[in-house]
Amino acid sequence: MLLCFAVYKCAVSPTGDKLYITNNSQHKLLTLARNGSVLATFTDPALQGPRGIHVTPAGQVLVIGAQSNTILQIDSEGKRKLATLVTQKAGLVNPRSVCYNRHTASIIVGSLNSTILVFKVK
Template sequence: MYFLPGLHVTDSGQVLVCGYLTHTVVQVDRDGRQILAEVVTENNGVILPLSVYYSKHTRSIIVGMRNNTDITVFKEQ
């Protein structure tokens, strides 16, 4: 089974992508060719991320993962 990466474009135009096999959520450039930053990683508890969303209201990143029935919320620092 193949998994397409979860993707979210914030209101400010930042592109967030789930790295399913790398256990990361990264920010990429608008063309999707270059990783600009690792946003959250396995060290933060991310395992097999499937979906990502940034809430400007709570200033947090919400990540859904394959092996977890819960969502994980990371507050912006």
């Protein structure tokens, strides 16, 4: 199966059955099955210019809206937003990469301006 779309970043589910892809130019998060078929397409006004993506060991999907300066938590099916975790109000500017550290319950974000931000998860 040949799919044509712009892939910016991707991540794999903990079980290996899903691939999450950020499509920066179309402001979408795509969820693909192992065979390449599209399982879900997620869009949201708070997800502008999706760039970085991370899947936690529990299967939670964290995706960065680089233009909207947000980090969203999406369900493991890639269909709905569970939460807006961080916004520009918290100091998030030009985010590009995201990672969750379960040992410290923190979201670590790399920004375009060479800064690393750490946000504690409640």
